[in-house]
Amino acid sequence: xxxxxxxxxxxxxxxxxxxxxxxxxxxxxxxxxxxxxxxxxxxxxxxxxxxxxxxxxxxxxxxxxxxxxxxxxxxxxxxxxxxxxxxxxxxxxxxxxxxxxxxxxxxxxxxxxxxxxxxxxxxxxxxxxxxxxxxxxxxxxxxxxxxxxxxxxxxxxxxxxxxxxxxxxxxxxxxxxxxxxxxxxxxxxxxxxxxxxxxxxxxxxxxxxxxxxxxxxxxxxxxxxxxxxxxxxxxxxxxxxxxxxxxxx
Amino acid sequence: xxxxxxxxxxxxxxxxxxxxxxxxxxxxxxxxxxxxxxxxxxxxxxxxxxxxxxxxxxxxxxxxxxxxxxxxxxxxxxxxxxxxxxxxxxxxxxxxxxxxxxxxxxxxxxxxxxxxxxxxxxxxxxxxxxxxxxxxxxxxxxxxxxxxxxxxxxxxxxxxxxxxxxxxxxxxxxxxxxxxxxxxxxxxxxxxxxxxxxxxxxxxxxxxxxxxxxxxxxxxxxxxxxxxxxxxxxxxxxxxxxxxxxxxxxxxxxxxxxxxxxxxxxxxxxxxxxxxxxxxxxxxxxxxxxxxxxxxxxxxxxxxxxxxxxxxx
Ligand SMILES: Cc1cc2nc3c(=O)[nH]c(=O)nc-3n(C[C@H](O)[C@H](O)[C@H](O)COP(=O)(O)OP(=O)(O)OC[C@H]3O[C@@H](n4cnc5c(N)ncnc54)[C@H](O)[C@@H]3O)c2cc1C
Ligand SMILES: Cc1cc2nc3c(=O)[nH]c(=O)nc-3n(C[C@H](O)[C@H](O)[C@H](O)COP(=O)(O)OP(=O)(O)OC[C@H]3O[C@@H](n4cnc5c(N)ncnc54)[C@H](O)[C@@H]3O)c2cc1C
Numbered sequence: 001x002x003x004x005x006x007x008x009x010x011x012x013x014x015x016x017x018x019x020x021x022x023x024x025x026x027x028x029x030x031x032x033x034x035x036x037x038x039x040x041x042x043x044x045x046x047x048x049x050x051x052x053x054x055x056x057x058x059x060x061x062x063x064x065x066x067x068x069x070x071x072x073x074x075x076x077x078x079x080x081x082x083x084x085x086x087x088x089x090x091x092x093x094x095x096x097x098x099x100x101x102x103x104x105x106x107x108x109x110x111x112x113x114x115x116x117x118x119x120x121x122x123x124x125x126x127x128x129x130x131x132x133x134x135x136x137x138x139x140x141x142x143x144x145x146x147x148x149x150x151x152x153x154x155x156x157x158x159x160x161x162x163x164x165x166x167x168x169x170x171x172x173x174x175x176x177x178x179x180x181x182x183x184x185x186x187x188x189x190x191x192x193x194x195x196x197x198x199x200x201x202x203x204x205x206x207x208x209x210x211x212x213x214x215x216x217x218x219x220x221x222x223x224x225x226x227x228x229x230x231x232x233x234x235x236x237x238x239x240x241x242x243x244x245x246x247x248x249x
Numbered sequence: 250x251x252x253x254x255x256x257x258x259x260x261x262x263x264x265x266x267x268x269x270x271x272x273x274x275x276x277x278x279x280x281x282x283x284x285x286x287x288x289x290x291x292x293x294x295x296x297x298x299x300x301x302x303x304x305x306x307x308x309x310x311x312x313x314x315x316x317x318x319x320x321x322x323x324x325x326x327x328x329x330x331x332x333x334x335x336x337x338x339x340x341x342x343x344x345x346x347x348x349x350x351x352x353x354x355x356x357x358x359x360x361x362x363x364x365x366x367x368x369x370x371x372x373x374x375x376x377x378x379x380x381x382x383x384x385x386x387x388x389x390x391x392x393x394x395x396x397x398x399x400x401x402x403x404x405x406x407x408x409x410x411x412x413x414x415x416x417x418x419x420x421x422x423x424x425x426x427x428x429x430x431x432x433x434x435x436x437x438x439x440x441x442x443x444x445x446x447x448x449x450x451x452x453x454x455x456x457x458x459x460x461x462x463x464x465x466x467x468x469x470x471x472x473x474x475x476x477x478x479x480x481x482x483x484x485x486x487x488x489x490x491x492x493x494x495x496x497x498x499x500x501x502x503x504x505x506x507x508x509x510x511x512x513x514x515x516x517x518x519x520x521x522x523x524x525x526x527x528x529x530x531x532x533x534x535x536x537x538x539x540x541x542x543x544x545x546x547x548x549x550x551x552x553x554x555x556x557x558x559x560x561x562x
Pocket of ligand 1: 125
């Protein structure tokens with residue numbers, strides 16, 4: 001089978017972001033960018049399926065500025081076979097990304113699309129579900145286990161009360177949660193090899209998608225800052241403060 | 250203008266997250282309808298009809314709605330959307346799962362995880378793990394929104410007397426089926442609605458050691474939580490995780506034990522009224538947000554804390 005893995009270039013999770021002084025967004029110039037951590041998990045899962053002989057080809061796609069090529073190369077170094085960049089400088093909302101993925105899915109006919117459950121910049125948690133709806137496919141979101149069977153997959157999902165298992169007809173969409181697997185680090189020889197792998201570039205227009213945003217960012221502001229409190233000397237003082245000062249116990 | 254709130258429930262009880270979502274709907278303004286889709290979910294419809302501020306309850310009762318499958322729920326909700334200006338669901342794993350599908354079927358954007366309503370079309374939501382707050386305006390005709398339940402006071406569960414009507418069920422999608430469910434059993438309050446939460450991190454060392462936290466939690470009638478590191482290490486189940494990619498909690502009292510205070514963890518608990526941190530490292534970032542910090546070895550401090558509680562409770 002063929003697996004499509006969309007990967008997003010985001011501000012590295014170790015970076016503490018700063019809001020721009022004019023309130024138009026967050027500062028992304030000169031900050032470290034990386035692959036969205038959930039997408040590393042998605043690439044890993046696809047590559048493992050290939051190593052197990054379940055999948056024949058893993059196609060990695062990214063949408064955004066030309067530097068997304070680096071993100072694609074990282075995924076190719078982890079074991080992806082080839083990459084597609086849909087290049088645009090426009091800001092992309094999940095609905096536009098989902099529509100472009102639909103365009104690609106119609107060209108590539110994957111049996112499964114594995115995405116991250118959320119991107120850690122916008123925390124939208126939408127793209128996989130939107131894409132599944134546009135295709136009329138089943139979805140296994142927040143996956144902690146994926147089990148491929150004949151013509152279908154069973155996905156165990158992390159839900160608020162515990163875990164749930166659903167069975168989906170293929171083709172289907174899976175979105176990854178943190179505990180699906182532990183992504184590998186790409187080894188140097190593989191990084192070198194990845195540079196030679198095929199990477200095609202398309203534009204949103206090639207896919208017939210209008211990416212005009214539906215949402216207007218009115219402003220971006222710092223959250224109200226919490227004031228640090230005091231250190232207490234011992235447990236007795238702590239209990240006393242909670243009882244008599246904060247009155248929460 | 251009429252607003253549809255999609256209720257979260259287990260076919261017997263209305264989930265508390267629905268009540269915060271109703272409050273957000275009231276803040277937008279207009280009549281509030283609640284959709285209860287499930288199987289033999291009459292008791293939930295009755296409960297929803299009593300919620301203060303609800304004008305009408307719509308019930309879709311069919312076997313394939315029993316487990317809230319996204320594929321089936323989304324086609325039902327999208328089919329009803331024409332009567333509404335806004336569609337709301339809680340930003341729990343229930344709402345996050347199906348709402349984006351509804352948005353895509355209607356060809357509109359979704360505004361995720363809102364924490365306040367600025368006007369009928371403008372909402373504020375956290376981005377970058379809560380390190381920035383974005384105010385966004387939706388230009389779509391129908392606004393599809395998920396609501397962070399802990400950011401809104403729960404609507405009163407009693408006092409309303411809404412009419413209950415049934416609506417026609419949509420067809421089963423045929424592409425996804427429920428197989429099984431493993432719910433964590435607990436007699437403790439639910440993590441996202443508990444007044445007190447006691448959380449443990451990697452510093453707990455093992456699942457066995459969580460017993461000392463359980464003792465404290467039981468005395469305080471608190472829920473138990475954990476950092477991602479504690480969940481990844483297998484100390485506790487995944488649904489205990491608090492943080493950017495786990496649950497968002499905002500109790501009156503949050504006690505963080507052996508948790509360093511990574512931004513992804515803080516994103517899930519910074520909204521708590523009072524924060525206590527117990528950590529042996531006085532430099533741990535958790536102390537920057539704690540109202541009361543205790544620098545101590547948790548294996549001494551927690552049992553002692555438990556004993557002190559006996560004196561005052
Ligand atoms: C301040 C601000 C606030 C915003 N608020 C909203 C909002 O409330 N709602 C909204 O819809 N948009 C909003 N946006 C628009 C924002 O640009 C998009 O949400 C974002 O580009 C895509 O969302 P996401 O990555 O969080 O999607 P998610 O749904 O969280 O992403 C999940 C997965 O989809 C895949 N994916 C996503 N994007 C790409 C990509 N470009 N290339 C390849 N794969 C991808 C990845 O596998 C990823 O793990 C906002 C933007 C800003 C700057
Ligand atoms: C994409 C992504 C998403 C994430 N989402 C989340 C999330 O939702 N929630 C979350 O929590 N994390 C999340 N993380 C992980 C986060 O970055 C941290 O790694 C994690 O929160 C650390 O957990 P911890 O504080 O328990 O462990 P550590 O950082 O290892 O801290 C352990 C603490 O225990 C203290 N300690 C040790 N022994 C004792 C003792 N005997 N007595 C007292 N104190 C002791 C130490 O001083 C230390 O401060 C995410 C990370 C990524 C990349």
